[in-house]
Amino acid sequence: MKLKNLVLIPVILAILAATAWSVYKSSKSGAPLQTPQTVTTNVPADNFFETLYRERLKEEGDRTAKVEKMIKEGKLSDKPARYTKSTMNLPPPTPPYKGGGKEPAQ
């Protein structure tokens, strides 16, 4: 065996031992095994979900033809949905998404 390899073996063993000790210590202390990255809380702004939905709506017009085609091919269903009503005879429509849904009547 070459001298270079003989030197490498204790180095590798030392690294393995240090890793094992670190994992053991963090599991005992209850700290996460994976060292946390700098935590940036992803708590979105109040209008985060509304913005997402509105962005999505803008693009939905482009998929109508695809959806209709898939319905005709039997790949998607056109089963009438329940719990719905048309807007006829109803007050003018409100925005489709009101920031998290309606609270139930108290």
Added chain:
Amino acid sequence: MKDVYCELCPRGCHIEAGKHGYCRARYNRDGKLVSLVYGKPCAVHIDPIEKKPLFHFLPTSKIFSIATAGCNLHCLYCQNWDISQKYPDEVDNFNLPPDDVVRETIENKCPSIAYTYSEPCTFFEYALDTSKIARSKGIKNVLVTAAYLNDAPLRELLSVTDGASITFKGNAKFYRDVVGGTRAPVERYIKTAHKMGVHFELIHLVVPTMNDKKEELQEIISWVANELGPDVPLHFTRFFPLYRLSNLYPTPVATLMDATHMAADAGLNYVYVGNTPPNEFENTRCARCKKIVIKRSGFIVLEMNLKGGYCKFCNNKIPGVWK
């Protein structure tokens, strides 16, 4: 005017012709609201019931599990976001009408069907029709749900439901900021299931920095203890970095253990820890004699000391669906 209102869930979407609801699964087709996913599941599997997780429902059994694309919430940590946050035309769908789901369930010797992975509220008609047929054939129905549904459809669905795994995610701020919804409808859903006598287990995913403070955990525990009593199973599960919260670290096991001790101190009888290496809180202990009635390791049941739903040691009744 060809707009429609969808009154299925608390969002109350107003949908223009050619557009989808927030859930993506319901679509205004020339003035008529249709379900694009009826009989078109994008995921079909057979799972151990312990995976749902349901620990008090036909232990060791397999459950036939289906899901469609779409969800009426938008959890930033969703582990199934690749189907829940997709349009039905973006995923590969099977053609599996309700009759076929039940037939497959029977052929695969599963005693129950789970409506799961994404959100059964968004495939309401499909889940309801399948559940009715399943029940008529002696097959049980299980909802794995975030519980965001209006009262009338909820009662209709629960009338043919035998068990539910309900995620109860956090306080009102967490629902607003991380889930994209509100908490009040979820509370109402849980209370209705409780009143209707449907067996359910609550799942609380503990997300580091988001809902893992002691006061937040204590609030969830107190709500369960005060509103539902001590016998509703409560699972604290471990978060792993996913989807839009991939910058966070996994929940420390110690946090989950603290939560279970707090729940036990509050008097809850059946508290579990999930998504973790094997631990003591995977087992079901009799509330009276404290002996292990179901010993588990992950999804595997190692030992059963139950006799017809009663503790083999002291004959105490253990809540759940056992046959």
